[in-house]
Amino acid sequence: MRIENKNFTVATTGKGTYEITDKIEALVRESSIENGVVTVFAQHTSC
Template sequence: MRQDQARFDIATNGKALYEFTDRAQAFVAAGGIATGLLTVFCRHTSASLLITENAADAVQRDLLCWLDRAVPEGPQYEHDAEGPDDMPAHIRTMLTGASLAVPVAGGRMLLGTWQGLYLAEHRARPHRREVVAHLIGE
């Protein structure tokens, strides 16, 4: 059994989805592991990870709009240390998750045809986010 690990820095420009599928696939290919599992983990509490469609931009816009409706900003939260988007960002992260697991075969992630890996930035301001990737297999 072999393992490899990497960190991806992702610069964000505010609320949006940022695809990093190509970076993750390059890491998998360079790792030389034919069959295994890729785990990616977001090291933040106000950004999260998603697997979603990467063919139609409308899907990404609809997801972000749904999150805004499901977890609106406003005065209803006690925690607002970093502004009105602070606590809603934490809730959106809790709903969408901090880690993903993707099977690997033939040295490639086994994503579906239209699937991509995304970092979801839930804050209005730009940030530098860090995603840790761990690959294990043979």
């Protein structure tokens, strides 16, 4: 089983919702993995 680990940073302007779908899709595409599971961990979030 192949495992990929990717990280990226989102610059924010305060509390709110930020769209990261395009970035996640790009990272998956770059990995060339065709089937699997993606887990997203958002560290240091606030509501």
